Amino acid sequence: MATTVRVMTKNQRDVDFAMKMKNHVKWNQIQADWVRFMDFDPEGCFIAEMDGQMIGTGTVTTYGDKVAWIGMIIVDENYRRHGIGRAIMLACMDYCKRKKIEVPKLDATPLGNKLYLTLGFVEEFLMDRREGRGGSFEYAKSVRKFEKKDLDDVVKFDAACFGAPRPHIIERFVGEYPEIAFVSRDGDGRIDGFLAGRKGLNAWQIGPWVASSNTTGEELFKAGLNFLGDQPVFFDIVAVNKSILPLVCKYGFKHQRPFVRMYLGENKYPGILENIYAISGVEKG
Numbered sequence: 001m002a003t004t005v006r007v008m009t010k011n012q013r014d015v016d017f018a019m020k021m022k023n024h025v026k027w028n029q030i031q032a033d034w035v036r037f038m039d040f041d042p043e044g045c046f047i048a049e050m051d052g053q054m055i056g057t058g059t060v061t062t063y064g065d066k067v068a069w070i071g072m073i074i075v076d077e078n079y080r081r082h083g084i085g086r087a088i089m090l091a092c093m094d095y096c097k098r099k100k101i102e103v104p105k106l107d108a109t110p111l112g113n114k115l116y117l118t119l120g121f122v123e124e125f126l127m128d129r130r131e132g133r134g135g136s137f138e139y140a141k142s143v144r145k146f147e148k149k150d151l152d153d154v155v156k157f158d159a160a161c162f163g164a165p166r167p168h169i170i171e172r173f174v175g176e177y178p179e180i181a182f183v184s185r186d187g188d189g190r191i192d193g194f195l196a197g198r199k200g201l202n203a204w205q206i207g208p209w210v211a212s213s214n215t216t217g218e219e220l221f222k223a224g225l226n227f228l229g230d231q232p233v234f235f236d237i238v239a240v241n242k243s244i245l246p247l248v249c250k251y252g253f254k255h256q257r258p259f260v261r262m263y264l265g266e267n268k269y270p271g272i273l274e275n276i277y278a279i280s281g282v283e284k285g
């Protein structure tokens with residue numbers, strides 16, 4: 001049977017299928033997430049088909065030509081272990097090549113990890129998803145709501161920490177969910193942290209959450225949790241940041257599932273991982 005991989009479109013049939021696959025593996029994304037992937041990289045989101053039947057998905061989110069994240073690699077359970085996942089990955093890697101991306105990256109589930117190793121990806125570090133609930137907290141006056149005028153400073157601060165500029169992600173999240181977008185400025189008025197979030201199917205997802213100190217990280221976290229009240233919350237943390245584990249435990253956030261950060265080629269843009277409190281999401285780094 002012939003397998004083909006084609007570009008995903010915003011056509012409702014494609015989006016409905018993508019959501020069906022995502023629901024199948026019980027992930028947290030909503031339809032708006034798929035639309036965002038296609039807005040950012042219209043030629044970088046894929047559907048695998050076998051004899052005309054849709055059976056798998058994959059996305060690439062590029063950050064200029066420095067790094068890109070491969071995500072949403074899902075194959076229908078009935079068609080696994082027939083090379084479909086590999087075919088989708090090859091389409092994603094080929095897109096990265098055409099876009100001249102220096103370092104393709106991804107955050108792998110244990111199922112994906114083995115496959116990506118065979119494609120040349122190298123493990124960088126362990127990550128995990130944490131889950132808990134918001135609450136009622138007071139937070140420092142240095143933390144306030146994100147305003148349009150903060151954008152350039154935040155993008156500059158974030159680019160050093162993430163490893164590449166991602167203005168499109170930050171602008172889109174704070175534009176869509178201004179109610180959970182916060183910045184922190186130090187005594188000299190310089191940005192020393194920010195936190196964004198978005199709605200998911202099962203829980204709100206916090207991220208990116210980036211700060212230059214543990215104190216700032218905690219104050220931003222309290223602001224985010226305070227907005228969320230009693231609602232369920234997920235976020236994805238990197239084990240390299242030694243401050244994050246005691247912090248999330250202090251606020252009662254429990255381990256949900258593991259991931260592994262992986263990269264292809266030379267890891268030229270690792271960022272400042274000690275400043276990353278939560279990534280924007282495993283499907284986009």
Ligand SMILES: CC(C)(COP(=O)(O)OP(=O)(O)OC[C@H]1O[C@@H](n2cnc3c(N)ncnc32)[C@H](O)[C@@H]1OP(=O)(O)O)[C@@H](O)C(=O)NCCC(=O)NCCS
Nearest residue numbers: 073074075080081082083084085086108109111112114115
């Ligand atoms: C991870 C996932 C996408 C892999 O999809 P897949 O279509 O099964 O992937 P492939 O068939 O290309 O490769 C999977 C395995 O099947 C093997 N395989 C491929 N073709 C085969 C064949 N014809 N006969 C037997 N085995 C085969 C591969 O060698 C690979 O083996 P390994 O796991 O020992 O390395 C799929 O398991 C999935 O959707 N999981 C749930 C979502 C998820 O976790 N996604 C990853 C996100 S990072």
